[in-house]
Amino acid sequence: MITTTAEAGSCPQCGTATVSVREAMPWCADCEWNLDGYDRARQAPEFGWSWVDRRTHRLAARLTQQQYAALVERPLAATGLGVAGTVTVVASLLLVAAVLAMAVLGVWLMFAYPFPSLAVVVGLALVGLAVALRPRFGRVDPELEVLSREQAPGLHALVEEVAAAIGAPVPHVVGVDGSINAYATSVGLRRRRVLCLGLPLWGSLDGQARVALLGHELGHFVNGDVRRLLVTDPALTMLGSAADLFRPAQASQGGGLLEMIGEAIGRMLSWLLSRLLFAGHLLLVVTALRDSQRAEYLADEMSARAAGTAGATRLLDVLLSGESVALVVRQGSRGGHGPATWRAGVARSLAGAAERLPLLRQLSVREQVSLFASHPPAGLRHRMLTARAWQDPAVVLTETRAEEIDAELDRHYRRVSRAVAWSG
Known part of the structure; x- marks a missing residue:
């Protein structure tokens, strides 16, 4: 309570x-x-040392407030790569060049010296390391239930209508899953656009909040989010993969004294290299996430452009009340009820919390701030939208049309309801 x-x-x-x-x-x-204070009792530790967590929290709070202040007075637009994005791109190119150089050197060592030779062994190791560290550009989540146009014509039509309203490309893949979430991403070398709608969230939203959700997620395809660019992907993944690769393995049992000493030295060097690589990974991720948070504000602007300011801010309030949404969906699912009941329950929950919502938005400014947060606090996102010119909806989703879309998804709703009903 x-x-x-x-x-x-x-x-x-x-x-x-x-x-x-x-x-x-x-x-x-x-x-x-x-409001920028560190509440140790309510905030999960990030580094594990309270004095470090307190300082990084205050740094994140200061950077987040500075970014908000810099953006609130000017038009939000995709202006290309900023300083953070440029640093991430340069780091990606350097990392890819290093892996390519490693592979070339390894191949040269394998063929430049006669077999058997220590150089051949080193060459094989370098080629294996280059393969292990190669850039990976993602793929469609196997848990995603992909919906073809024939299976969900109404949903695809709505997605296309919202995309046209905000000037975004239509996703190649539209699907659903069982999360209280939604995401848009690009996968593979061809950067196929994927839109995923978590049915517990989608089914809990009214018409304009659904339009707002689509506007926000599709906005990621045109807002210059550094996390979704092909050229920046290596900087966000390669050093982390390298850190995992060099993480010390379990110590072996038995062996002589010299073997134990050698293994201890090897584990120490491996641990040190792994920590250095992981520190570099964290630094690049923190740098990229500064730009990513700017992109979230722009996605919210596109959300308001599609659904209107009222719809976009209502979506943010629902996202802020994630625990209440989960409870409503679970209780409704256990009673055999579907999305209509979920929406009614979430609407009652928001109405009951109307007087407290301003304080909850403020509290999010403290509790959702982090150097590793991909999104700005919900309270600042809400404040950004209400500080700008009011927007009327470009796309209106009527109740009748929303029910038709829900009918297309009925089989998927029932599957998710069964899973949610037996969850925690």
Whole structure:
């Protein structure tokens, strides 16, 4: 249960009584004093040392607020690669060049010296390492239930209508799964566009929130998100793969003293190399995610363009209430009810939380901030949309049309309902 209480203390900056939601560390709702504070009791550790987590949290909060302030006063547009994107691209190109050089050197060593030779062994090792570290460009998730146009003509038509409204290309693959989520990505060397709609989320949204969800996800195909570019993929994956590759294996049992000493030295060097590679991976990911958060704001702008500001902000409030959505869907599924019941339950939940939602949005500014967050806090995303010019919907999804789309997905809804009903 969510409770809101005025704390005994007052804000040291403006004198207003501080507030707390969900037993969180108090803050001032007026001037937002202490909203950037690290609440150890409620925030999951990232590095495992509280003094490090506290400092990285404050750094992430400062960077997130600076980015919001820089974007809120200017038009949101895909302006190409920024500094973070450029760094990621350069790192990708250098990593690919290094792997290619490793493979070429390995092949040369294999054929430049007669067999048997130590050089041949080294060459084989280099070629094997290059193959293990090669760039991987993803593939369609095998858990995705792909929907053809014949299976879901209404859904495909809606996707195409929203894509046209925001100037985005139509995805090559449209599918559903059982998550309270949705995503758009590009896979393979040809960068095939994939749209996935989590049915518990999709079925819980009203018409305009569904349009907003499509507008946001399809917006990722044109918003310059650095995570979805072919040229940046190596920087986000290769060093992490290398760190896993060099992670020390389990120590063997038995052996002589010299063998034990040699193995200990090898494990120590392997651990050090793995940690260095992982540190480089984290640095590149953190750099790329700064640009990724900018792209999320632009995707929200496209969401509002398609569904209207009201629909886009309502979607953000539903996403902010993920636990309530999960509870509504689980209870409805156990009672044998489908998406119509889910939508009604989520609508009641949002109506009941209407007075608390402003505080929950503020709390998200503290609890959803991280150096490793791909999205800005939901509260800042909501604030960004309401600070801009109000937009009317370009696409309207009527209740009748929404029910027709749900009828197309009935078999998939029933499968997901069975799985959700027996979950946690």
